[in-house]
Amino acid sequence: MSTLELTKEKAATSVSKTENISGSEAVLKAFVAENAVTIFGYPGGAIMPIYDALYDYQDQLHHILVRHEQGAIHAAQGFARASGKTGVVFATSGPGATNLVTGLADAMIDSTPLVCVTGQVFAHLLGTDAFQETDVINITTPVTKWNYQVTDATEIPSVLAKAFYIAKSGRPGPVLIDITKNAQIQKFDYKGYEPCTHIRSYRPKPIVRKKYVEEAAKLINAGEKPFVIFGQGVILGKAENEFKKFIEKSGIPAAWTIMGMSAIPTDHPLAVGMLGMHGNYGPNVLTNECDILIAIGMRFDDRVTGRLDKYAKQAKVIHLDIDPAEIDKNVKATVPVWGDCKETLPMLTELIQQKKHDSWLQRFRDFENEEEEQCIIPELNPTDEVLTMGEVIKLLNELTKAEAIIVTDVGQHQMVACRYAKYKESKSNITSGGLGTMGFALPAAIGAKFGAEHRTVVAIIGDGGFQMTLQELGTIMQKNLNVKIIILNNNFLGMVRQWQQLFNDKRYSFVDISSPDFVMLAKSYYVEGQRVSQREKLKDALATMLNHDGAYLLEVMVGKENNVFPMVPQGCSVSEIRLK
């Protein structure tokens, strides 16, 4: 019987009769009913009753034991991003819960739907500085979309229903439910699980107003040099097709933010590249030349806009977003189109004229050629001996036919991977965008593999970031998980070193980082691997990694002091982007 069928059967039987069950079992029944069956977690004292109940639910729930709670939550993020479902986490009280904080903050800023359940000390011990007691609710308030402490088991079904509803609806985000141990143990009359569909004080989607869609269409139709910039909203809204239809009818060139990447294939004729600090030349420069700037499901992060008072001042801005708080937050919108882009984009597409903007599109291609000559060719086809990060990505594109999920960590390798990786399918680029969490990639890749089992998952990580969460090799080992790991090792904390070189007179302050023998380390976890530093061996090494049946770690030694260009220096306008 499939999980889904089980779910339905379970839901049906549970509604029909009242049973006396524990709070812990009610938690698991909620997870089953929500089809949130892949749980990343780590047991501990205050969550033991839930783990005890889980012992009998192993046929319905798949729990993955990680090596650190941060690993659990990043894995759940990777799972959510690869699958489009809600990621779920179990952790214990105190240190277990505080170890989730980085992941919560990451999921909050990158709008990733998560439901985290943490154990808590007995209700009568709250506030007594009991063993492993922390004020989890107050610690996590700024980094959760919603959180709630349960002290009575009867609340569990409705609170979890609310948690799943809030995490996934509207602009998604992480939710944390803290359950005291007495509530986990407490038996109560369970009346079945009812999913939540409405909360009085919560409006996940603003109502679409036609007048503004019409105004937006009018502007677009009159535009000579319109430019579309899009973010993860397109992916979260599952509006990839609606988006494609919109740009194809309007003929408008489109550039993505790091979070929007892979929503359309990278080789789409209207795709003009990535925005932002290390984005492509054309999209950055032409942001300050377009007459209509159409922002879709993106939030004008400072890494995208550069200096705000010199950002797209000439343009009329149309901003489509589901979150009303994003409108006018950083960039004033001429026409705000509040709503789910799955709804607003088709309305807009209907009202716009079929057009082509060939000469305008050519402007992007001209910039591309210049960038190609000055940045891309030296990176992808280097003439000196040392390997570049870019050529690794180029070969990976060839060998995976651009069909892999690429999970990146944070730093130079992330920028290079996002600049050069090719994608055919949506939800293929998983990275820590807003928070920039080093150590994200390895656990996120684990989650991504569970979220998209049929796809190849390649984690690309720097030598620094890998050392932050390498304990998750243990999870890969235990689950025998087929995750490919590429460490791009430049023996430096490369991005900080690049800034120190460019802006701090090469005063390399604590960026020289040494590493263990990564291949031997992997072997100690029974993960195959090899190190490569010669160009002629690189392609074979990558092919060996991809063809290997199981996890594989490939360490590639790359140039120590290579820089990522182009670059919009901090405090500069996007049109001041440097090619070297």
Add this chain to the structure above:
Amino acid sequence: MQKQEFTITVYTENQIGLLNRIAIIFSRRKINIESLNTSPSEIESVHRFTIVINEIEDVVRKLCRQIEKQVEVLKAYYNTNEEIVWQELALYKVPTEVIAEKVKVERLLHEYGARAVAIRTDYIVFETSGHREEIEGLIKALEPYGLIEFVRSARVAIIKDSKGFHEKLKEFESFEPGANVIENEFLDKQEEVFTM
């Protein structure tokens, strides 16, 4: 734009932890809350926060959007002092002998409309309500005579233009926005968002 006093009125569910969720929206941006009051509203089960801050309007508008984004917040409005009727309450503890001996003090209290709420042999507690300046005026006036204790409440405010929250609440309670709600109310009055 100049900083000025704004009164933010927030209609919420009555939920533990919500005060913190709202307070950190201000503290995260290093904005000081001048005064904060929570109370029941005209509707049973709906709570009302009254928050006073000194800021420019643009910032206040963004703050209100962040507040409204919280799951348990129904609605946030902001108003200038001209748009509201507001009061603060203050208590003053003064030695009884001073009042008894000095006619001037008695006259002062009368002038400020102070009302005795507790009379003891050693002290008297007076109460006044009004705007900040009036309350502060009386402290200054009483100081030379020995003010034992002083406390002032948070501001409470009524929005002059408000027609109450009942109608709005019906809209929130409906599962799907009804057919009659075609327009996005926020967009309708973009310039005066969050004012009734």
